[in-house]
Amino acid sequence: MQKIYLVGAGIRGWEGFGSKALEVIGKADVLIGHQRHLDIFPDFAGEKQVLGELSAMLDFLKGTDKRVVVLGSGDPNFFGVARFLMRNLPKDRIEIFPNVTSVQYAFARIREPWDDAIFVSVHGRGLKGAIDRIIAAEKAAVLTDNVNTPAVIARELIKRGADGYDVYLCEDLGLPGEKFTRTDVRGLADLAASELNILIFIKTWEPNLEQYPLIGIADDEFATAKKLITKQEVRAITLAKLQLQDDLVMWDIGAGSASVSIEASNLMPNGRIFALEKNAQYLSFIRDNLKKFVARNVLLIEAFAPEGLDDLPDPDRVFIGGSGGMLEEIIEAVDRRLKPEGIIVINAVTLDTLTKAVEFLEDHGYTVEVTCVNIARTRGLTEYKMFEAHNPVYVIAATKGDE
Structure with a gap:
């Protein structure tokens, strides 16, 4: 069977595709991705398929002998389609070309290190576990969805008494309307946000663990x-x-x-x-x-x-x-x-x-x-x-x- 190539699209206008990734795309018979990714290649000579149900794409990939490139955002291994495909197809059939992730780009734009952050996605995963992880973290990057919006996440944090964070609402990254808003959790609860957004939470209060032990407080x-x-x-x-x-x-x-x-x-x-x-x-x-x-x-x-x-x-x-x-x-x-x-x-x-x-x-x-x-x-x-x-x-x- 032909290999399946997963290629990450970078932030538009800032980071493009590497030469090897462009070569793979140029030789592909089929290009699969969201419409905004397919539009990057208006002169592609092969077949284009808009990414819809993952199960339908999987059925196609299992039965095709064509050279297929699946386009994703940033690094397909980072809350992307790679996990789904590697769980359902032989790993040696998949080759991945990662790019700069939107989270990496967002941290760069707000001038904040990201090696000490945790990464949470509520996209189709529900809110409870995400809130638990945010509350336990010093710094968190959160990928939202249409149901669990930034305002919904903020209200849940307030309900849990966890509002001690600086928050960056990063919207429409790489697009002409790109926007960064710094606020706090309570301010976030009142903000409307673009569907394409990333939240970054940075804790503003610190427990004094030298004075107060984890167990055995006087x-x-x-x-x-x-x-x-x-x-x-x-x-x-x-x-x-x-x-x-x-x-x-x-x-x-x-x-x-x-x-x-x-x-x-x-x-x-x-x-x-x-x-x-x-x-x-x-x-x-x-x-x-x-x-x-x-x-x-x-x-x-x-x-x-x-x-x-x-x-x-x-x-x-x-x-x-x-x-x-x-x-x-x-x-x-x-x-x-x-x-x-x-x-x-x-x-x-x-x-x-x-x-x-x-x-x-x-x-x-x-x-x-x-x-x-x-x-x-x-x-x-x-x-x-x-x-x-x-x-x-x-x-x-x-x-x-x-x-």
Whole structure:
């Protein structure tokens, strides 16, 4: 079978085709591409096909003995047609001639290095995963589509509390109407954009990781009411029992100061964490803490569980730090939504809560393990070091069966 040549078109008026690529195009029998790419070659003597459904192009390529060139934008290996073809055709039948990508060109025009950026495409891929990756990144280039427009992406970032970015909206690159607009996330939400656009996000705030560790933040660093907080040592054990992995969904019910959510955020930067709290006196403390520790993937939900759970995505992990006397109702609601092999962790300080939680979870088919945490810290009373004991905490870890 004849080889199939994938040739990248550069930015019009700035970067053309290499001599080898032009030679391959000149010898081709069939040229396939979007109309704007085909128009670059008005004198092409062979057959031109406008790129439509990929499946139709694949059927043609599988059955043809003609020399075919498929035109793409920039580097066909970069969110381009190469992935699809190499997944469905023998790789040794494909030869690729890359060109300057639109992303590379955009970074050059805004005079910003791009070797430390991540690259995200929402084109036909959906929004959730893209937003997760942007939130976890210091610098991101995003390829949009007609549904997930720049304004839609901006509104989702604002909803997730992740608006601390400088944004460059790069439109119609290489065309006469080429335009670059510098704004912020909230400004982006109000901008109309050309269909041909690239977004570049550059984080403008920096967590002070030298002062605040990923895990083990001192209790006094958190703003909280009456020091009602999951203590540092208990917090570390709680996070261990949650068995966190990146890219999970976690609910923190009765978030209090959101200390568990914040350290979970550090441990799974691509995850999504929902901190539920309704007590008005705690809400301002949570907002202050989320800002102080740059917990960009923690979303505060001002709701009283279990009512506030309905609109949240199904969780992989659930931490219940406070239940407001609704523990059984909360566990019932969580059980209906928790994914198979998901984990619930409950911190109980009374034997009543311990007994009720364990019995209820076991009745629902969970495998339950309880760890009693007794913490005593030294304090200076006199010339001698004395230990001050804290109330024991029962860390209940319950694993759901594989349904």
